[in-house]
Amino acid sequence: MLARRIIPxxxxxxxxxxxxxxxxxxxxxxxxxELALRYRQAGADELVFYDITASVDGRAVQSHWIxxxxxxxxxxxxxxxxxxxxxxxxxxxxxxxxKISINTPALQRPELINELVAAFGRQCIVVGIDxxxxxxxxxxxxxxxxxxxxxxxxxxxxxWLVEATKRGAGEIVLNCMNQDGVKNGYDLPQLIxxxxxxxxxxxxxxxxxxxxxFEQVFKQANVDGAxxxxxxxxxxxAIPALKSRLKATGIEVRL
Amino acid sequence: MSVVIxxxxxxxxxxxxxxxxxxxSSNLITRDVEVxxxxxxxxxxxxxxxxxxxxxxxxxxxxxxxxxxTQPVLGICLGMQILFMRSEEGACGGLGLxxxxxxxxxTAQFPSPHMGWNTLHDLxxxxxxxxxxxxxxxxxxHSYAVPVNQxxxxxxxxxxxxxxxxxxxxxxxxxxxxxxxxxxxxQILANFLQVRS
Numbered sequence: 262m263l264a265r266r267i268i269p270x271x272x273x274x275x276x277x278x279x280x281x282x283x284x285x286x287x288x289x290x291x292x293x294x295e296l297a298l299r300y301r302q303a304g305a306d307e308l309v310f311y312d313i314t315a316s317v318d319g320r321a322v323q324s325h326w327i328x329x330x331x332x333x334x335x336x337x338x339x340x341x342x343x344x345x346x347x348x349x350x351x352x353x354x355x356x357x358x359x360k361i362s363i364n365t366p367a368l369q370r371p372e373l374i375n376e377l378v379a380a381f382g383r384q385c386i387v388v389g390i391d392x393x394x395x396x397x398x399x400x401x402x403x404x405x406x407x408x409x410x411x412x413x414x415x416x417x418x419x420x421w422l423v424e425a426t427k428r429g430a431g432e433i434v435l436n437c438m439n440q441d442g443v444k445n446g447y448d449l450p451q452l453i454x455x456x457x458x459x460x461x462x463x464x465x466x467x468x469x470x471x472x473x474x475f476e477q478v479f480k481q482a483n484v485d486g487a488x489x490x491x492x493x494x495x496x497x498x499a500i501p502a503l504k505s506r507l508k509a510t511g512i513e514v515r516l
Numbered sequence: 517m518s519v520v521i522x523x524x525x526x527x528x529x530x531x532x533x534x535x536x537x538x539x540x541s542s543n544l545i546t547r548d549v550e551v552x553x554x555x556x557x558x559x560x561x562x563x564x565x566x567x568x569x570x571x572x573x574x575x576x577x578x579x580x581x582x583x584x585x586t587q588p589v590l591g592i593c594l595g596m597q598i599l600f601m602r603s604e605e606g607a608c609g610g611l612g613l614x615x616x617x618x619x620x621x622x623t624a625q626f627p628s629p630h631m632g633w634n635t636l637h638d639l640x641x642x643x644x645x646x647x648x649x650x651x652x653x654x655x656x657x658h659s660y661a662v663p664v665n666q667x668x669x670x671x672x673x674x675x676x677x678x679x680x681x682x683x684x685x686x687x688x689x690x691x692x693x694x695x696x697x698x699x700x701x702x703q704i705l706a707n708f709l710q711v712r713s
Contacts, residue, residue, distance in 0.1 A: 264632060333534075337696045431631070
């Protein structure tokens with residue numbers, strides 16, 4: 262059976278892994294290659310590296326450390342940040358990334374999704390969505406790497422999710438911004454709504470604080486994977502303990 | 517060169533090379549016909565779509581060379597799919613080294629593409645599966661697959677069962693990515709570095 266995936270997310274800035282709360286006040290948590298190997302040893306199923314300021318700084322996630330990670334890592338990994346063209350994507354895939362994730366650039370020019378899918382196949386094209394909830398619904402934001410530059414897009418999350426998959430995206434990472442870094446659990450109503458309209462693998466992001474949150478999101482929202490950062494970086498949750506607990510509650514995981 | 521990785525023009529060549537290096541074997545990524553012909557072992561990686569991979573191989577003048585190899589060959593993911601006669605993907609002809617066609621994976625109620633870690637079952641007695649057990653996980657990412665057939669070495673289920681590994685004589689194929697399948701993948705690659713055709 263296909264296992265549910267546990268995906269540590271490493272936010273990268275200036276070649277170091279950092280973590281902020283609701284995208285603010287970033288602190289350095291460690292070296293990229295060292296952390297990648299540590300998570301691999303702990304049983305992570307996949308890793309995601311977000312160069313969080315790439316789009317804001319007008320550049321792309323750097324290939325030199327992607328290559329270093331690929332040399333040592335024997336599990337899949339995805340990179341994100343400022344990938345605005347087929348050529349920038351090609352360099353990163355050739356450096357060894359298994360998937361590339363696009364967020365702000367896809368919002369600026371949605372055809373980018375079609376171009377990347379045509380060039381590399383849908384299996385390696387992930388669309389990340391930063392979604393904010395208010396009384397009127399779920400809304401997509403862009404440029405979330407820097408709070409001062411974060412913008413409303415006017416798009417609703419579910420419409421954008423469906424459009425991205427119609428354009429060929431092979432996976433969706435839905436980051437529920439209200440939950441990010443606050444450890445109150447994944448946004449279940451939003452993820453349940455997203456699951457209903459998402460025909461491709463769906464990854465939940467934002468809000469993991471304890472083991473039961475992972476159990477809830479797999480059981481209630483039926484997502485394919487759960488992404489988290491601070492609970493892993495701060496060692497609040499150890500991946501082996503998380504996975505054995507999930508297994509014990511009947512969730513298929515790779516031990 | 518003992519291990520050669522065929523430059524299929526696809527994007528994951530470096531990852532496969534790094535995996536072989538982690539096993540302590542040097543390797544060369546090449547599209548040179550003579551180098552491929554004289555290699556002890558040949559890896560045929562691939563990601564993306566079958567029509568563009570086949571188009572690349574035609575442009576590089578590699579079709580005849582790949583069809584005539586007698587040393588151990590391992591096709592990975594799309595590299596396994598193009599070993600067969602035809603693919604439904606873009607109604608594309610393959611290398612025709614193994615009888616059978618590649619079809620769109622019927623994932624039933626599950627999301628497509630099939631992406632993530634899935635289990636290997638009904639393992640055949642084969643040197644590439646030495647040290648691998650029923651239920652071991654490997655990493656898949658694909659939406660086309662080879663149905664179970666007489667060449668199947670291991671099966672995986674996702675909506676329907678399909679061939680996770682195949683073999684015909686000196687030609688092996690893995691639908692999953694051994695270079696990204698942790699210890700299990702490393703074991704399969706290490707086995708490949710030992711097999712004789």
